[in-house]
Amino acid sequence: MSDAENPPTTEPIDPSATDGPATGSDLEPVSVFGDDGTMDLRPGADNCYKCSVCDTTCPVAEVDDDFPGPKFQGPEQWRLKRKEGSEIDDSIMSCSNCMRCDDACPSSVPLSQMHNTARGEYVDEQMDKLSVEYVRNRILANYRTSAWFASKVPRLANFAMNFGPTRWVMEKAMGITSERDFPAFATQTFREWWRNRGGADASRRNAREARERRGDPVDADKKVAYFHGCYSNYNTPEVAKALVRVFESFGYEIVAPEQRCSGTPMFANGMLADAERAAEVNVASFADLVEEGYDAVASCTSCSMALRQEYPELFDIEGIEDVAENTFEALEYLRIKEDLEGAIADASVEEQAFAYHAPCHARNQGLDRQALELFRELDGVAMEDVGDSCSGISGTYGWKEEKYETSMKIGEDMFEHMHDAAGDVGMTECPTCAMQMEHGTGYEIKHPLQLLEEALC
């Protein structure tokens, strides 16, 4: 028992508080970034007792001997930084932000929060803003901007992005690996489909009909705000459509409010200012709906992770706590609110077998087993877990020319298990894991919502 009695608070500190620091002790709080006083990570650093279990769960450290691992990137780097004039070690850029270390720590050290802040500081203060690496990372992190342009001319974009000479130039000039195929842009985005379909009004009508059919009260308070994110809007609208149909079939009225990127690729690239701008739009947009009684649901586990954990850990935005508390992953939400197990028990689909991979960000929200457990009970379906390794792509990480090899080494275990599995269709919640699974095996990859749609709608 420590005599200092430091409560392990890692919340942003309100600098305007008059009654002293939030640590509530006579120890001076120590801020990460000098005196601008946004975050006190000291109790988090002090909680580390160096058991190194985080290091053994780090997928990057497992394949890259030069990467010092989360124990160094988190508490140790934080302490080293206390010395004036010391810099953040550039190895922080090799952290893929899978956040597995959070889940491994028996002492609740906020490792990913430390990594995110250190990376942000490194990019802000030590990275050359004119360097190819910075520009490349900025473009990758702002995927939504590129996707928005591409979605205007999807067919041309699909051709150009995978055109050999373009890719050669991109690799040589930008450091974007030419090994991967760019994901195809849908000819119609989800939002276009949603608008054509009649938007929220159509959804309300569908939901009411479903309630009548189900015997639910017609005025039941079943309302969700959908955070579809960029990928299911621009690239896989079939996932977003599946969510809409499944939720409506349970009697939920859906709205698809204005939204930007969740910020996930920006955190991973240390572009915290970009992430905060996106977060401000998202929180403003969803906070009002939450106040009206809507719950937020996401189909991408990295998006729900960002809204739930990274936003409140890193930013101080009005309404952020309410949004974080009321955000759910789609399947999780139905498991909590509806008798999903009962619905599945009564359903059946054509015989099919899946090789399921749980994304790291699903693990950290405690969601890594739900698709497996649910679909094992579905008549006609064989589900196989392809093991607990990371897929290795970690969003934009595996797109970087210098990280490609590491990314594929991390993924090796998963590829092998996928080949061994009976099914030749992959399943995962994360769009970039899906890219990696497809890239490594050539399998078609589905989202659990698509199977749920097939079973229930």
Added chain:
Amino acid sequence: MAIREDVLVVGGGIAGATAALAAAESGATVRLLSHKKSTLRQASGLIDVLGAIPRDGSSDGADPAGDRSPGDRTEPAGGGSTGESELVADPFEAIGRLPEAHPYRVVGGGAIRDGLELFDDAVGGAYEGAHTDRNALVITHGGTVKPTARYPESVAPGLASAERDTLLVGFAGLTDFDAPAAAAHLDAAGVPFAVDGATVEFPVRFRDDALTTRFAKALDTDESNARRRLADAVRDADADLDGYDRVGFPAMLGDDEGEAVRTDLEDRLGASVFQIPTGPPSLLGTQLEDLLFDALDAAGVRLASGNPAVGYEASDGRIDSVLVDRRGREVPYAAEEFVLATGGLVGKGIDSDRESVTEPVFGCHVPHPEDRYDWSEPEAFGGHAFARFGVVPDDDLRPAGESGEPEFENLRAAGGVLGGADTAREKSAAGVSLATGAYAGRRAGEEATR
């Protein structure tokens, strides 16, 4: 309330896993909840049942010698710093000498056998020791000897009871295991064999402070002929290798290919090769975690980890659901029967501040002296009262309130969260978890499927 099973087990260590396996055998649907990766990663991977009976282990900590004759006093082999204890050769025979409030006295020797049987089934052939009730003596990385009921196959050739001359080998730069010091410690304790220690350079160079898993992987894949070169390095360090019957290494001799690595090294060294359990992050502990969780999966137990249990909903003296904190939002997990297996003070199943000691999920009664200076002894390795803090079970392992009545009809407790045992001094942590986990899980399953 849609997430519902017959039995909900809270806690992902040995006690929780055993309870879940026992409950599943009854045909109940079972879910295991755990906050983080299992604490088995911190553990040695050894299964101790009862290695010693502390002589000052009475509940007030003020009875150092009791009324036993001085002839009973024995120092643990190679130890000496754990206070006065009576060493135990046969745990089953010794249960009767434990304090009455000890969990073993509540569930009895039958439950210990039950727990061990579940364990043996779960780990398949990966562990040895089932052939006898008597304790095996396993060499630890500190050069002490630990009385143990079950131990990994790769540890078996190193038992201290075998009169076979022994060479311990450590790796330069690996601070956790100092082979010459461990050997000297064993020698001083009077083990019945000659023992020496040598430190060698690991044949593959890693960065400083390299992961333990990195050593294992290099041997798994035989990276740069690591196996041959390791054997050569041992030969170079000790020219007279022929004098040893066995060679012990820290438990990093491969992971997936562990058996092949050992066989390879045995051929090259002309001696049997064994592993010495290490501290965290422990490869043997991680492997045990994998074995147990594979068994849970095979038994159809549902798993949910990543979020902590923080409270409950109850009506009419029965728990309806456990509330799981999902970053600010409490999600109910409903069941008929519940098992609390969240661990003790170290595992955070028991919490304390300057005023009091509490059980944070259900708020069960945890008796403790009012003055916190009575919680511990001046001696670091003394018979601390805090070591025995925990919930007090009734005769059906239900945590009881001050009056002795169960707090809830459908809640049982297992493992470190139970009070009355000083598991570190008794060397009984795994056994208490197995025995009470088996009992609590089986009873929960019976009640839920009745």
